[in-house]
Amino acid sequence: MRPSAEHFTSSFSSFRSASSWFELYAAFSTFMMLLRTAINELIPIQIRSFIISKFRAYFFSHSSYKASVHITECWEMNRNELYYAAKEYLPTKIIHDFKVLKVGKLEKQNKFSTALDGGQIVEDVFDNIKLTWICSKIDPPSSHLKLKNSNTLAEKNMFVLTFDEKHREKVMESYLPYVLSAYEATKSGKKVLKIHTKFSDMGTIWQASKLNHPATFEKLAMEPELKKAIIDDLDRFLRRKEFYKKVGKAWKRGYMLYGPPGTGKSTLIAAIANYLKFDIYDLELSSVFSNSDLMSAVRNTSNRSILVIEDIDCNKEVLNRSKLNHDPSENAYLRKMARCPDEKFTLSGLLNYIDGLWSTCGEERFIIFTTNHIDKLDPALLRPGRMDMHIHLSFCKAHAFRFLASNYLDIHGHHPLFEEIESLLEEIEVSPATVAEELMRSEDPDVALGGLYNLLKRNKMESGDMEIKEEEKAPRSG
Ligand SMILES: Nc1ncnc2c1ncn2[C@@H]1O[C@H](COP(=O)(O)OP(=O)(O)OP(=O)(O)O)[C@@H](O)[C@H]1O
Numbered sequence: 001m002r003p004s005a006e007h008f009t010s011s012f013s014s015f016r017s018a019s020s021w022f023e024l025y026a027a028f029s030t031f032m033m034l035l036r037t038a039i040n041e042l043i044p045i046q047i048r049s050f051i052i053s054k055f056r057a058y059f060f061s062h063s064s065y066k067a068s069v070h071i072t073e074c075w076e077m078n079r080n081e082l083y084y085a086a087k088e089y090l091p092t093k094i095i096h097d098f099k100v101l102k103v104g105k106l107e108k109q110n111k112f113s114t115a116l117d118g119g120q121i122v123e124d125v126f127d128n129i130k131l132t133w134i135c136s137k138i139d140p141p142s143s144h145l146k147l148k149n150s151n152t153l154a155e156k157n158m159f160v161l162t163f164d165e166k167h168r169e170k171v172m173e174s175y176l177p178y179v180l181s182a183y184e185a186t187k188s189g190k191k192v193l194k195i196h197t198k199f200s201d202m203g204t205i206w207q208a209s210k211l212n213h214p215a216t217f218e219k220l221a222m223e224p225e226l227k228k229a230i231i232d233d234l235d236r237f238l239r240r241k242e243f244y245k246k247v248g249k250a251w252k253r254g255y256m257l258y259g260p261p262g263t264g265k266s267t268l269i270a271a272i273a274n275y276l277k278f279d280i281y282d283l284e285l286s287s288v289f290s291n292s293d294l295m296s297a298v299r300n301t302s303n304r305s306i307l308v309i310e311d312i313d314c315n316k317e318v319l320n321r322s323k324l325n326h327d328p329s330e331n332a333y334l335r336k337m338a339r340c341p342d343e344k345f346t347l348s349g350l351l352n353y354i355d356g357l358w359s360t361c362g363e364e365r366f367i368i369f370t371t372n373h374i375d376k377l378d379p380a381l382l383r384p385g386r387m388d389m390h391i392h393l394s395f396c397k398a399h400a401f402r403f404l405a406s407n408y409l410d411i412h413g414h415h416p417l418f419e420e421i422e423s424l425l426e427e428i429e430v431s432p433a434t435v436a437e438e439l440m441r442s443e444d445p446d447v448a449l450g451g452l453y454n455l456l457k458r459n460k461m462e463s464g465d466m467e468i469k470e471e472e473k474a475p476r477s478g
Pocket of ligand 1: 219220221222259260261262263264265266267268372432433434436
């Protein structure tokens, strides 16, 4: 069909109106350009930025951009503590209104544990910030990468935490540390303690076994003031994380336990470990072959642990080893394995080294040295500030004896032999270990206490005989 004359006229008029629109647009653009130039020239940039920020805040403050944090099960092929913290923390948020929840119990636990059953959305509020958690699965990587020290496939699950973008800083700096600290607390509550011993002379691997030592402060025969001072010190240490940070000190503590054999040094260490819920790393100096060997051993200890170095006065032994006492070919081999050719050390050098290295490794750590002969120690070790507390454990006197009698024989009141035993204990030196051993010989208190009395009398006579002999040996004056 051919177009009519009216059709052409209306198309032309619409073209005219379009051209007038362009004219209008051009005029508007020119005006805006002039206005912009005028504003830029007349209003300083600071005032302009301020006005723009206010304008944005007014119009966009209610629109929420979401930010997400992905917390995967593994981090750099290792267990991601934050993931496990979230796993432990989240069920506590829905325990009263859950729709689905996994429940289980391990042999060692006396309560059952709970876990999310995947796919659930958990809502949490922290400091008026709304947070949403969801657990989701990650496809396993194509290569069958395995976790270090574990048979689990890497990166199986993750938590996605979503929140308002504007709370990003608070979530990262306050909320996540809060989730982590709640986990640390529950973890230490149900922790099965371990004692690690150095695995071999050549390697630096620790071998762990369960620490089943039942020692507690309640069962330790010790002057009540000293016991209280130690417990107070431990409590202070535990709650002062922020303080250590503030004063720029490593969050660590060192004790020196000294006293004769059998006075309870090892028992006290076990009681401290049970109290703090810290693992023990028991380092025998005879298993350390060089500074680098020692460095690896110390570096491989974990946080929340106690590094115990017993009998540090055995200086001779260490020096003897470094002077190649054994077969020379064997020593060459051992040095090679320890990657420290011809490296020697003295005990004081070794202790200085531990001190320096240890203060740079991890946190929440204890180091405990024990010695039977404090007088033999290198003074550098006893220097103020190196060890935080020097604890003297001594022979059994009346108070410790009564304590052991009530603990071992259930005698809480009086016994006819008590006074005689106590006066003998004032005269001779007997360790709590010897007393405890005698008290364990019979369940009958009369028999056990009788045995102890006889032992103390014998010891007294022997020490009297020795004194007489010493006097006889000494040259007589006049
Ligand atoms: N103060 C104490 N309170 C309760 N029991 C103690 C005490 N001291 C020692 N014992 C008992 O004696 C045993 C040996 O003590 P322990 O091994 O702790 O002494 P030690 O000072 O470490 O000895 P060593 O210097 O020979 O290693 C312990 O198993 C414990 O039963």
